[in-house]
Amino acid sequence: SEMITVTDSPVYLFGDITGTIVDPNGDPIDSVALSSEGVTDTTGQDGTYTLWNLSVGVHTVQASRPGFYTAYADVEVAAQAEPSEQDFVLSPDMPSPVALVATPGDEEVDLIWRTPGSISYYDMAYYDDTFEAQIGCGGGCQFAVRFTPPNYPAYLLGLVLSFQGDAAAVSGAVDAYLDPNGDLSGPIGDPINLVPVADLSAPGAELVQYEFDVSGANLEVSSGDIYIVVNEANSGFMGIANDVEPQSPEYYDRNWVSLGAEWATIFDVVAGDPTLTGDFGILASFLGAPGRGSYAMTAAGDVIEDPQVQFGDLANYNVSGIVMESTGQNPDNMTVVDVPYEPENPSNLNMDRDELQEYHVYQVDADANESLVATTVDTFTTVTASPNYVEYCYHVRAQWSTDNYGVLESRASNLACTVPYGVGDADFDSDTDIQDVLAVVDFILEEDFPSDDQFRNCDVNMDEAINIADVIMIIDIIYGGAARTAGFDPSAMAFVDLLTDLNTSDLMINIDYTEAVRGMQFELDYNPTLIKLKTPRLFVFQDQVMITHSEKRAGILKVVLANLQGGSIEGFNNTFIIIPVEFKGDRQDVSHVELENIALAGSDGKLVNVVARSASTDVKLIPDQFALHQNYPNPFNPKTDIRFDLPEASQVEIVIFNLMGKKIRTISSGEMTPGYHSLIWDGTNDLGTLAATGMYFYTISAGDFRATKKMLFLK
Template structure:
C-alpha cells in the first residue's frame, strides 16, 4: 500500500466488493489500517458491516452489522475480526465487506494505488455508494475476507483478496478477485520455485429462494411475509393505522452443501401506516378532511408532518388542487385517480378589467375541468380582492380565496360532488376588487402558478395569455365635465372629463359668439377618466386673444358646457 485515507464523518463507510462466483459463509474480516502518506489519524474504533450484491452490482441488503465496535490498536498490520459465529452467508453474486467510521478523526485505511482495479473499493457518501475512481481518488482498500466456499469444508477456507500481486504462504487456498472474476489469473513465482496458479472456483448449482420478512415484537420476531427471489417488495396487512410497526428482512438460499440456509437479519426498519386523504386520523376520508386540505392549499392552516402525509394524495411533496380533486374521488368512490389523462390540448387563461370593480378570469379549453387553483399578485395597498365566484352558479362547488403571507391571493375552486366546473365564453371566475387609488390611476394585477385538473384527476397544461397580467382602472359611473385648471390660464390649461361607456364624444371650445375655436376631441373613446390639454391655439394653429371661452362635452346621451378665461 502506498497511501491511506479516512472518512471524517460517522456517516461514511468504506467497503470492498468480493465476487468469488460461489456461495459461501464469511468467517473472518481482515483490515490494514494505516496513516501512510498522511500526518496521522486517530486510532478510533470502527463498525464492521457486510452487504449483499444487488442486481445493479451495488451494495444492497445488509447481511451483518456488528453489535460491538472493533478496536483499532495498531497501524500497518493486519487486524482480524472473527465472524465465524455470525452466520454470514452470501450467494454466488458475492458480498461487500467494510466498516463505518465511528469518529471523525480516523482511523486511516491503507490504499493500494499501483494495483488498483476499477470495481473493487467503494465509499458510502451522502446516502450513496461510489467507486473510488469515480470520486477521483482511485485505489484498492486493504480489506480481505476469509470464507468457506461452496463444496468445501469449514476447515478448507480461502482468503479472498482484492489484488493478485500479494504472495501468501498457502497459495493453493487463495482465491484472488480481479475485476469481479476469479478465473484465468496469471501464475506467480515464489522465491524461484515453480509457478503456482490460482484455482478456478467450482460452478454453483444452488439458488436464492427469496426473502423473509419478520415483524419485530417484544417477545420474539414473527415471520409475516415471504417473497420470490426477484421480488423485493412485500405488502403486509396490519390491524390498525397510525401505529408504528417494525420489521427485519433475511435472505434464504437453497444450497447443495448446506441445504436451506438464511442470512443474518437486516437492520430494523419501522413504518407507520396511514389512510391516504385522512387528515384527522380516524382512518376514514370525509368532507372534513377535504375542507382541511383546502385550508392547507390556501395556507389558512399549516399541516403537521403526519397531516401533510395524509393530504399529499399523489405523493409529490406538494399539497395543491390536484390532491383536493383526488380526495373527492376517494370520498365518492371514483376511479378517476387511477385513469390516465388523454387531453392533448393546452388551456389558455386570461384576465380582463371588469370596470374597475371586478377582475374577470377567462378560460379557453376544449376539455373538462374539475378543479382550479391560481395566485393573484398586486400591491395590496392599492387594491383589495373580494370573495371569488363562478360566473355560472353550480350546486356543490366550493370556491375560496385567501391572502398568503407573501401578499399573494390564492384562489381555489372544486366540485365537491365529483362533477365538473362550468365555464363559457362569457367568463369563468369573477373576483370583486376595491381600488384605493387616485382618479385615473392604474393597478397591475398578475396571475401565477395556475393549475387546472381534468376529469381524470390529472394536471392540464396551461398558458397565461400575454404577460399574465392586467391593468385595473376604475371606470366612472356617469358622464362628467370638470372645470379647467388653471383658470384663468395663459396659455395652457387642462380639461378633465369622465366617460362611463365607450362612446362617440366631442369636446369643443367656442367663443362668446358661439363660433367654434378649437375641436379638442372628435370621435370614439374608451370608458374611463380622461384629461386633455388646450394650448390656447385655434383650429388653424394661431394663438387666440384674451377673453372668455366656452367648452362643451357632447355624446349621444350627455351634454355639458363650462366657461374659462384666457389672460395674457
C-alpha cells in the same frame, strides 16, 4: 516431633469451556474463531476448541468463520476441573436478499428487494489511479477511511496501505472501528487492533505499499460502516499517500483525521485546502456479496515536487526533518508489495449452493421476534398491515437448495420499517371523507398548517405540494373515481385571464380550456388601501361546487373552488368567477391587481398546463353619468387640464374651437374606457403653433353625450 497427616484438595478459581464445531452434516469445521471476554481459540481439523481460565459465571461465547453464520451461546462456567461443554453447528452463510424497501399504503405495505449477490472477494478504496501527495504530522496523528460495504454481512480479510514522500513512521499501528448505525461521526467506541506495530516508512520517497492479512481478526461488518485507522504513534512523519487530484467532494466524509481525542474529516480540519484534502491510501479487502461494479483502482505514486504546505500540525512533508531508526520487527501478516497493488474486483466463489428456491418475508416486532407473513418467488410483495398509523417492520430471507446441506435459509436482509396510512386521510381516522377534503382546503388557504404526517397523507399526487389536484383526487377516492373522464386530452393548454368588468369594476376570472375544469386555486395580489375584495362567487351557480377564500395576509386573497361530487365546474362565455370590488381610493387613483399561483385540476384530477394570458388588471372608480368639467386653471397659461367622466366605454372626441366657431385642435379621438379622465391642452393648434390670446370653447362627444364649455387663454 509428632507426625500429622494433612489432606489437601485443589481450589479452583477459574473454569474452562470446550466443545466441537460442526457443519449441518456433522462434519468438523476448522479455522473457526471462538472468543469470550478476551479469551480466544481457533479450531483445528478436528473442529474442537478450548477457552481456558474464564472467570466464574455466565459467559457469551461467539463462534465465527467467514462463509458461515456467526453463532452465540451463553455458557455457565464453574470453578472446577472439568470444563463446561458447548458445541456449535454452523450453517453456511447463504447470500441474503439486500436493499429491502418498505413503502406504506392504506392498511398494507409494499416490499421490494434485490436478489442475493454472489459471495466474492473484493477490494474497496476511494482513491483513483495516482497519488499526487502525502500527508502526516510527525506526532500522534491518526488517519482513517470509512468503508461502507455494498451488502451485509462483509468480512474484513486484508488491508493495503500506501506511503510515499517523507513517510518515516517506523512504529505505526492499525486499528478498526465498527459503526453499526453508520452515524458518520468518525471512529468511535472501542478500537479493534489489527496491527500492533509495523514499520510504515517509505525509503527513497517512492511509493511503497504494505499488504496485511487481517482475516484472523474475524471482523464481520453486519451493518453500517467500518473505519480503518492508521496511527503515527509518535514514531515519525506518517506520509500516507494522498490522492488530491481531482478533488472528490463525494468522498469528503470518508477520509478522517484525529490530532488528539476528536475526529473530523480532513476537509474540515484543513478548511478544504486542496493540497491536503484528498483520499487516503487505505484499501480494504472483504468477503461478501459485492453487488455490481468495481470498488478499487490500481494506483501509482508520484515523485513529489509540489510546494511544501503546512496547515496546523498537518503537512505534506516532514516538517521536523526527524527520521527515526527502524526496529525492523514487522508482523508476520505484513508483506511489501513489489509492484503497484492490483485490486481484486468481484469474482464468484462457490459456497455449496445449488439454486434459490423462494423468499420468506417476516414481520419483526419490537422484541425482534419474527413471524412469517409471505412466501414468494418474486423480489416484491404486498402484505397486509392493519390498523394504519402503527409502525410495521420486516425483513426477508432467501431459501436455498444446496448441494451439500440440503435446504438452507439465508440470514435476514436489512430491516425495513414503515407506517401505513390512508391516502387523503387528514384526520387519521382511516376513513377518507368530506371532512378530509375540507381540511386540505384549509391547508391550501393557510387556515391551518399540516403536520409532516398530514402532508404525506394529503399530497395524493406526491408532487411535494398540497394543492387543488390533491383535493380533486381525494374527492375521487370518496366517489370511487367515477368522475374521471377517459379519452380527454391531457396536453390541452388552459388560458386564464384576469379581467375587470368595466361597468361594475368587478373582477372576473375567465378560463379558456377545451376540457372539463374540476377545481381551481389562485391568489390575487392587490393594494388593500385602495380596494377591498369581497366574497368571490361563481358566475354560474352550482349547488355541488364549493368556493371559499382566505386572506391571512393583507393584500393577498387566496381562492379555492372544487366540485365536491366529482363533476366539473360550469362557466358562461369562459367566465367562471366574479369577485366584487369596493373601491376606497379617490377619483384619480388606480389600483393594480395581479393574478398569481394559478393551479387548475382537469378531468383526471391532475394539474393542467396553465398560461396566465392576462395576469393583471386595473381597478378604478366608475362615474354614474357622463360629465364634462370646467378646465383648470382658468384663465391659463401655458396649459390647462380638461376633465371628463365616462360611465361606460365610448368613442370619445375632445375638440377646441375659437370664438368664430373654427376648430383649431382635436385633443383626443378614439375608444376610451369608463372612468374619470383628464387631458392636457398646451394652447397650440393642430399645426403646433401657439394659439392667440382669447376665449375658446371645448366640446366632448361620447356616444350620445354632448357638452361644451368655454375657457380663457392668456399669454
